[in-house]
Amino acid sequence: MLRQDSNDDTEDVSLFDADEEVSSRSKKSKIRHPVASFFHLFFRVSAIVVYLLCELISSSFIACMVSIILLLSCDFWAVKNVTGRLMVGLRWWNQVDDDGKSHWVFEARKASAQGKKVSSEAESRIFWLGLVTCPVIWVIFAFSALFSFKVKWLAVVTMGVVLQGANLYGYIKCKVGRTTNLTSMATSYLGRQFLRQTVVKDDQAES
Numbered sequence: 001m002l003r004q005d006s007n008d009d010t011e012d013v014s015l016f017d018a019d020e021e022v023s024s025r026s027k028k029s030k031i032r033h034p035v036a037s038f039f040h041l042f043f044r045v046s047a048i049v050v051y052l053l054c055e056l057i058s059s060s061f062i063a064c065m066v067s068i069i070l071l072l073s074c075d076f077w078a079v080k081n082v083t084g085r086l087m088v089g090l091r092w093w094n095q096v097d098d099d100g101k102s103h104w105v106f107e108a109r110k111a112s113a114q115g116k117k118v119s120s121e122a123e124s125r126i127f128w129l130g131l132v133t134c135p136v137i138w139v140i141f142a143f144s145a146l147f148s149f150k151v152k153w154l155a156v157v158t159m160g161v162v163l164q165g166a167n168l169y170g171y172i173k174c175k176v177g178r179t180t181n182l183t184s185m186a187t188s189y190l191g192r193q194f195l196r197q198t199v200v201k202d203d204q205a206e207s
Contacts, residue, residue: 031122033086040083040127043075044134044164051141051156065156076163079131084171085109087123092170106174131171135164 031037047068050057054064085091089109096102138160145153 030120031126032120033083033123036083036086037123037126039078040087041130043071043078044130047071047075047160048134048137051160061152068156069159072160072163076167079167080170083127084167084174087127088171090171090174092174104170104173106170106177108174108177131164131168135161135168138164 050064050068050071054061054068058064080092090107092104092106094102094104138157142154142157142161145151145157
């Protein structure tokens with residue numbers, strides 16, 4: 001009977017640990033801010049859809065241009081001031097000091113004392129996927145408009161590249177640290193990759 005009781009205790013502990021592991025995984029994958037996650041993608045995806053379907057939606061170029069610029073402006077404000085802070089704990093802004101000099105500030109929220117993450121994995125994936133993918137799409141639109149001689153659309157796609165590219169650059173600076181030089185970081189990465197390939201080729205030649 002004593003042996004059976006000890007086995008029961010062991011089983012109870014293992015089941016309790018499993019429950020904790022499952023609950024911790026569900027917390028990591030849970031979307032804590034569904035409204036912010038929705039609007040993080042809504043404005044930028046809507047701007048792309050309107051651009052692609054503008055000729056079917058309306059024959060007025062002015063109406064399409066104003067609609068796209070309004071969506072891009074709403075997206076810029078929402079991502080810069082709301083979704084970045086809520087979803088990944090990052091924010092950036094410009095401030096003017098007493099001497100009249102302009103300074104760019106890039107901040108990242110620190111983890112709590114209990115070691116809890118600032119954001120969930122699901123929200124982080126949604127945030128960075130939307131932040132990186134959409135500017136790339138606008139760059140493709142810009143080259144397409146340029147090579148197809150759609151001059152009137154160049155101003156619209158340039159606005160998309162500038163506004164969404166600014167948010168992308170700002171949040172990358174927040175992520176890697178405001179004192180880190182992005183150019184030197186990229187150069188260092190390429191240098192390490194080149195050195196690694198050189199070593200691999202030397203090893204293959206010796207073998």
